[in-house]
Amino acid sequence: MTDNDREQIALFRFSLISPILNRQVKKQNEYLAKVAAKKHNVPYYGVREYSPKTIAMWVRAYRKGGFEGLKPKPRNDKGKSRVLTPELKEVILEAREDHPDRSVSLLYDQLITEKKMLPSQASYSTVYRFLKKKNLLVNSPRKEENRRRFAYDQVNMLWQGDEMYGPYLNLDGKKVKTFLFAFIDDCSRVITYAKFLTTEKFSAVQQVLSEAILRRGIPKLLYVDNGKVYHSDNLHFACASLGITLIHTKPYDAQSKGKIERYFLTVRKRFLPLLTDDDLSSLDKLNQRFFSWLEKDYHRKVHSSLKMTPLDKYMSQISQVKTYDDPEKLKMLFLKRAQRKVRHDGTISVNSKLYQVPPVYIGKKVKIRFDPETYDNIYLYENGKCITKAEPVIMADNAHAKRGNPISFAKMTEGGSKNV
Template identity: 45%
Template sequence: TRKITSPDRDHRRFAYLNAGDLFMSDVMYGPAVRKNDGRKRKTYLIAFIDDATRVIPYAAFAHSENTAAFMEVLKQAVLRRGIPMRLFVDNGSAFRSQHLSLVCAKLGITLIHARPYHAAAKGKIERWFRTVRLQFLPMLSEKHMLNLKAINRALWTYIETEYHRSPHRSLCETPLDRWARVGEKVRYPEPGDDLDDLFLFESKRKVQKDRTVSLNGMAYEIDASLVGETVTLRYNPSEQGKEIKVCHNGRFVQKAKLVDTYANCFVKRDRPSKTIEALDPEKAVDHKRESRPKQPVTSADLRSRKGDGYV
């Protein structure tokens, strides 16, 4: 059922003056592209556009439109074109995630969500998607559908060599020329900023008695001192199986690896061993003699011991 927009609602065009004032983002359905198993899967084009210049900070096809895929494209956009003051996004689940809100807060980005059924507010990114459908997709051949790397390489070649260098109708100049004129205030990450660390996802887990925590169906080994404690796992979802960071009470504790059950067969445990050690022959006790039953004491024995001074 289509939502009918009220005709008396106030709709106004807007345009920011400086590059980096506002990035707008949305997702478009893309063509089917082969995965590692050789079968074709549908793709999603995740893109960002700078409101003032129409420059595309970054865009990429992915096999998913989830939060992990979106955050990877956002990270590349920040690395290439700086940190926007505002980020304008749709109301999809990927845009409503707590992780996106947390990363935006760390970067000092004001996160803005479009009103439901208000497509006109995202007109600039929707117009660019239309350009992609009309100009880029018809150029693709079978060699571009081999994998995501191939189609994304073709996409970025088109963006940098054609789209960015073609005069934009509403700007009366190319996106790159406009960026050169109004891009002096763009805020870029500091040299010491670790964006890879800042974009890591976080999940809380309780360390089990066998020193493990489970994440995305995989078991990771944790230090024995944290058994029974709740820890925070920091990880990149696109790098499943690699080391993850473990934090406890807000402090980094260790990097955890996947459990190697075979190697653990030969690892000395951290608790005292209960193995019975061999006795030293010189210190050994004659257990046969010690275990030999004693004869009962008679009254005659007591009288003889009395004479010997025992009683």
Template identity: 35%
Template sequence: MPIPSLEVRLRVLAAVDAAQGATVRERIKQVSQQSFTCHQSNHVFKFTWRTISTWVYRYKKDGITTLEKKTRADKNAQRKVQVSELAEALSEVLPSLSANKVGVVPKSTIYRVLLARNYFTRAQLAPTTFYRFVREHELLDLESTNKLRMAFAMLHANELWQGDTMHGPAIKQPDGKYKKTFLIAFIDDASRLITHAEFFYRDDTQNMINAFRTALYKRGKPERLYFDNGANYTAKEILQACVRLDIRLSHAPVRDGAAKGKIERFFRGFRDRFLVMHTEFSSLETLNQLAQAWVEDEYNSKLHSAIQMTPLDRFNLDYRRIQYLPNNEFTEEVFFIEEERKVSKVNVFSINSNKFECPVDLRGKTVQVRYDRSVRDRFIVYYKDQRMGDAMPLNLYLNAQLAREHKDD
């Protein structure tokens, strides 16, 4: 029997979320009666409730990365910090350090600098492990270090984006109170380009979606995303958008900042080189204007020591590979949440305690309804992945009038 693809498994999870039932167990039982067709192989799958329960548990515990049951790639290896990650950090730290009288930089000094600059914690990289890695892999040799660093980096722009959120400065409001801000940013792994960075007053799913949508329009579609396990980055809208755009989504291990080293190092530089230059900001709009100007002029357009060119120039080397999103209905609705609904015999379905009429005759069918959670003013009906159109609010009075006129005719 063929192995179900990741897309099929995500659709099963989405079906559980949208199913009727007072408990998760009831919803899983209901979904176990459904069939799911793989769009690539056209194979029809049905899954037992125990299988679906396992997927739901794994996803809630550790995220989408655990849907694929496989042997760890790092089995029998040191798991907290990989050699390639250490090589990446050393390539940035070593040029800033001076040799002693005998012409070497003490390894103990290098280790303390790595901890002080928040590349790793002592729990992630013990001194004995650091010394062993340096000795076995000749990490203080620039050529060896660069080879390992390049093995860790992606080869092309938009192969992988890292994304994360940073606490920003508080802004004084008209009522005299201060309001926290949050910076949501995305970095391209190969070029180190910041594809988009924006401050918001709330660290929530809707703002995450707004920032990610802007990044996609500005820099094109990445092949992979690497996020942490925060609620914003594991939201249903993000999962569904990645399936629709054919983007592979994975999540960093819990409390493992080193796994997102590039975006974390950008945040550190952003604090040290931008935020320290400003005592306060008059408004969120002003903060974003200044921050985005700094990102484009002082970061994306300046020489980056790790790649020995500007991030923008490195990103543009792969311009033929960039896939920009078309400006059409599909793109507009990519981040809409989707729920399945059963259409009644009179071509009506219910959602959010309201009744709507399907745009075409879909009586007795199970349809997918997409809508913007933050607005909920439009409900678009899809059937078998085909867009059917906008649903109309049920108007019993108008329907009765039309029926009467038809009868009179």
């Protein structure tokens, strides 16, 4: 099992327990029983079922160790192969032939119950991989949930996020497209943060969501569409680390995000017509005009559904807001995660560039995090904590670095050498 597999499994486990962590569940035992009654397509393991006790254990693990606590522990016998004997293969294939419609999880449990196989002889994942290789898995049909209307009476319970096409800027005679990224609080209709940007990349989502969290606190649920940037692993990891449940809408289903879509309509009707040529002469001027309109007009205008302004509604529950005031730590949560093996010269390669790491890691695999768009800084992580920053290799500096070897090329060329 790779580190990426362990992270994906942790994300899956978090998706099951997040309603409990965010107090969406009134009766925990009933929720656990409901989840345990379903079959789940688990990363690495495949289709599995879990007992309420196991899921409750994940809740305790997250509360104790955070996101890292949900990762499966490395195997004690790592490095040793697990091979099914010919006899065991025959037993498994025989059971599959007798019960072709049963899930691998149920098949495995029955083999253990009937004492045809011992748990120590083969794990569930070993049996799953064997049947997968033989194309003998059974895929359960996916059941779609009915969409229901929702409205929360608590601020920061749910934020909706999306983007809309903005006006074109006129920069030195060239038209530049803009995009408005925004997040709205479902209860108060406050725009937790919004900004016009000239990119649709993940950095735009990161910038706006980070600022929203620093300004308005941490939401329990984040409801976004199916765009590529919202499916980024970086966003999944950041949300899981913050205890935010990330929810995606169905494709091409704008109605499911009614509040943010209604806000964008307000922007088109009440803000865009106010823009002048000077406002569109730079991105900074466009955003300055937008921020001013947002605070003076939108946030202070009585909302027809709330019968009060969005800002007043939000401030009425300000004591319930869970704040976050560490910008640097928040920035680190959104970095891309990867793994590299340290070469014998103490370097790793990232984006075709070499970076120096402490010699103690030579020959070992290290976990790193970085911004995939800028590659400005490469950080080394161990057990979920940043331990140091990898420095770019500068060949010219290395050529003059002092080394333990007393023999130098310069001395060898000065009037010959006794070593020649």
